[in-house]
Amino acid sequence: MDALLFMIFAAIAAVCGINLVIQKHAISSALSLVGVMAALAALYLLLGGEFIAAAQLVVYAGAIMVLFVFVIMLLNAGVERTTRRRPWAQYAGVPLLLVLFGTVALLVQEISPAGDNVIFGEFTKGTPLDVGRALFTTYLLPFEVTSVLILIAILGAIVLARKEID
């Protein structure tokens, strides 16, 4: 049952991801991205990462995507205009994509021990307690330094949006 659910949500994520790229209208792409985020949240939940699943849904599918959609509507972005593709991009694109898929497949084969399937429900360290503990002990420094990153993003937005400097 778990494996079946996993397959279904993985398929949804993949389909939404492809749709995101091929859609011509920005809003359709943004909505596909919501689909990807939600499907990923379901995958995390199936694997036992309950806190990450909730955060994924609340932060990405909720807050960030709403912001995306607002900005797209505010700027009144229309249908994407395509310019003529470079000839080499047309011919090399698909083979290179296949190479990428091939190496990713190799990677997955390499890191998954032979014949040992994922056991759903085995991983139980994804509770808010565990995540919080890791965040405030081992990963304390990256967590704190990220606040500088966010500060600088706000500062940058102010610089680029202000009326005049002096």
Place this chain on the structure above:
Amino acid sequence: MPVSFPAGVEYLRILPEIILTLAGVLIMLLEAVWSDQRRTVFAPISLAALAAALWAAMASSYGPAFSSMLAIGGSATFFRALVIVVGLLAVLASSEYLTRERANGAEYYALILFSVVGQCVMVAANDLLMVFVGLEIASIASYVLAGYLRDDPRNNEAALKYFLLGSFATAFLLYGVAWMYGLTGSTNLSIIREVLLSSGAPSLGLTGVAAALIFVGLAFKISAAPFQIWAPDVYQGAPAPVSAFLSAGPKAAAFAVLVIFMVHFGATAEQLQPVLWACALASMVIGNFAAIQQSNIKRLLAYSSIAHAGYVLVAVTANSEIGAAAVMFYMAAYALTNIGAFAVVTHVARKGERFVSMSDFAGLSRRQPAMAAMLALFLLSLIGVPLTGGFFGKFYIFKAALDSHLVWLTVLGLLNSAVAAYYYLRVLVLMYFHEPGEGAEELPAAGASLQIAVYACAIGTLVLGILPDWVLDYASKAALK
């Protein structure tokens, strides 16, 4: 489950970052509460904070900090001091420019300080997470700084190009980090090193792909070919003091990370040697041959910066302790020289950067003998003339390359240096043997802070050229570990 809190000494090890962050926040707060008359105080505050951070970085003890997220060692201390000095010089070179452009805002100084924080985190990182967070802080600050004069279309173009291509490159780095984590089960560089050395190490082909993806992200930051396309447009479009900062600070930090990776990735990194070889050669050739055709001095310096990234990549390709020491020495010499050159350009460009074409430098020796002499010194150092830092920088790089049996790369690199001499000398000839053009304006004397920056760079360039042992001894010891 026992919880260990960071010890006091670990806080001391990140004291430079703490000082700079607090100063950045302080400047933002002061801007909000103070009236406009006191704007001149932001530059002195930034300088004081950077000086304090420099002291803290030099005095810091060696060892890991915060669950081994950072590892302060000789190399980290060297590069932390270097990026802080770059910040100092950039602030000194900026304040007059900003007043001239009526843009002397607190945000500029806060952005520089935060960017230096990001670079400090990068060079001291012992965890892929810290590398990424530090790189993002440094990069986002750079994107905004490149577009700081928002009403200037050239600034806008520079910022947008830098941002779009930079985000794309960072995505590659992040993808590589994810691969590395998947293959080794850790983001900590010490653990990754152990796993890669152990008998159960993942296959070299896959770790090679991960390392190559990470290299793409870093190669963009150091503007190495074939990821150099952004550099000329950004350096030309960004405000001149910002170009000075961008061409020295973030570049040094990215090279520091590259050296850290070369050490920790072991055999995986060795496998990438042909790629590094090709990138080094392509950067030198593209940078130098494109620079010959430029008529804009900022664009010329941008292409020259691509070529210099190629020289440093030669030392990285050597992948030895001498190579690592050569990278450190060269980045120090290059940072001082390049900031000095851009500072002189900042002065000559005048309001709105109207005078940045090569012909505007004609007869500079008669209009401003001191500034012309300084620019001449910096150009000679970029060529690699003896008695300047650039000479010993190139010398150690090619020595490291020969020690690692990279004979062809050395020969091609030396030929490239000869090509480079042509376009640097062209500027020299213009300055000393040509009359000033018709439209040349009267140049007022440079402000005190700009002069301090230029002379400090000149003294540094000469010290590195006459007494290279001071820095080189330190760099060699730091590279040994």
